[in-house]
Amino acid sequence: MRIEGFIQKMKEQFPWLLPGHEREELAALPLVTAGKLESHYYTDTNPLLHEPMNRYLTSGTSSKRRKTIFYSESDEEDYLRIKRDVFRTILAGASYRTAMADMGTGHAEATAVEVFRELGMEVESVSFRLPIEEHIERLQSFRPEVLYTMPSILDRIMQASEHPGTYGIQHVILVGEIASPGWRQRTAERLGIAETQVTDTYGSIEIGTIAYFSHDHGRYLFAEGILAEGIQPELLDADLEPLPDVLEQVLVLTSTVRESFPALRYVTYDVVRDLKVIDVDGVPTQSFKSIVKRVGPDLKHGEKISIYDIEDVVYRHLREASVRVQVSGNALTVHVYSALATPAVLNSIREDVENHIPAIGMMIKAKLLDGIQVIGGTFEDSQNRTSVKNKKIFYT
Structure with missing residues (x-):
């Protein structure tokens, strides 16, 4: 579907989405933020509740309600x-x-x-x-x-x-x-x-399949129907600080194959590196190098700490390991579960995390973090199967 037709379809499906916006250039349209979705889509008055739709529940919003995502047959x-x-x-x-x-x-x-x-x-x-x-x-x-x-x-x-x-x-x-x-x-x-x-x-669940990693190109390529933009976090919320890496941007997506979700400049809150168009078999194709973290006003230091970067450091030192990252107040702790994690290896990991991840080094110098602990331990599966996603920042 051409973007002009999709924008018109979204206007008709979600009257609250584009009030007063007659221009149909994508970049001129407002962003679909978490706050806007909570006010209009994740509500008990959403008209889609009365239509024959498939419904999928996902994690709660800031208002503590579970989110219902609708899928039509199409x-x-x-x-x-x-x-x-x-x-x-x-x-x-x-x-x-x-x-x-x-x-x-x-x-x-x-x-x-x-x-x-x-x-x-x-x-x-x-x-x-x-x-x-x-x-x-x-x-x-x-x-x-x-x-x-x-x-x-x-x-x-x-x-x-x-x-x-x-x-x-x-x-x-x-x-x-x-x-x-x-x-x-x-x-x-x-x-x-x-x-x-x-x-x-x-x-x-909001968008569907977004991208996959192409080993031939060493980058993620977007799936059919996806139009991607990158923005800076301070455009979303004045309380969010600029990203430290000039190649990092918050990913904003439009999906022209989505019908029952306002997938028109939808803010994912995921941070990607090096979003750009490349040539794939003679076709200009949007791509990015990696997903590194999420941003949001409720993530505390989360907008600066990247699980992606920390794990990459750990695996430079250990062939076999599982990693958990915990933030408590101003203390960052990296738990490394591996039989090979000797005190010397753990110390080397700590030095690399502090010195080779610029955002973390800057936070330590600015006293936003008191320093980093890297602790070895034994992996207990019974403590990890209650939560399916463990590659995230755990706040205590």
């Missing part, structure tokens, strides 16, 4: 088609016959099972809430060639596995969390596959 069809096309591109050239979705329940998991079947594969699904021993039993018995999962879940599997390469996994498709280059490389090594066989995808 939205569902487009979601499945685009996801199938992305998976087909990722797995091109291989004749895989078995796949496992190990990520719990929900829209991404349910649609993945359907997509794998449409690609002619036998597929099984595992809930992330099961004890890790059951995940491993299923991997050993089913031996999926393709594993669709989240980095935190794969961390749990590898922490509990002496030889994860024996499960027969040939390609990993990731979703749901940031996967740094160092993490992807170490994961591939432990599974005994090439780094190009670990592929990250990026999506959200």
Whole structure:
């Protein structure tokens, strides 16, 4: 759909979206922020509540309500088609016959099972809430060639596995969390596959599949129907500070294939690096280098601390490790779970985090952080399966 037609369609579907805006140039339209969605979309008066829609609940808003995201029949069809096309591109050239979705329940998991079947594969699904021993039993018995999962879940599997390469996994498709280059490389090594066989995808329940990592280009390429913009956080909220890296921007998305969500300059609050157009087989294509963090007024130091960068430092020093980052007041603690994390290695990690991640070094000099602790420990799976996403900043 042409952008002009899509803008008009959004005006009709969501009258509150563009009041008084007659111009239809995309860059001239207002941003769809979290506050605007809370006031108009995540409400008990949303007219979509009375229409035959699929509904998906996700984490709460700042008003503590759970968010309901609506999908029309057309939205569902487009979601499945685009996801199938992305998976087909990722797995091109291989004749895989078995796949496992190990990520719990929900829209991404349910649609993945359907997509794998449409690609002619036998597929099984595992809930992330099961004890890790059951995940491993299923991997050993089913031996999926393709594993669709989240980095935190794969961390749990590898922490509990002496030889994860024996499960027969040939390609990993990731979703749901940031996967740094160092993490992807170490994961591939432990599974005994090439780094190009670990592929990250990026999506959200609001938009659907957004992008996937192209190993040929070393960048994330956007999926069909996505138009991307980058803005500075201070344009969203005067209380948000500028990003320290000139290549970093907050990602704003328009999806011309979305019908029941106002996906018109929707603010993701995700920070990407090096958003630009590149040539892909002669076609100008929007892309970015990496997703590094999120911003928001409720994230405290979160707009400056990047899990992506911290993990990348850890994996320069350790081949096998799981990482958790905790902020308490002005104290930043990096928990490193690895049998190889000797005091000397932990000290080297601390020095690298302080000295080689500019944003953290600046925060220490400005007394916004008191310093960094890097602590070794033993990974306890029972403490990590209650939350599916662990690659984030934990505030205490």
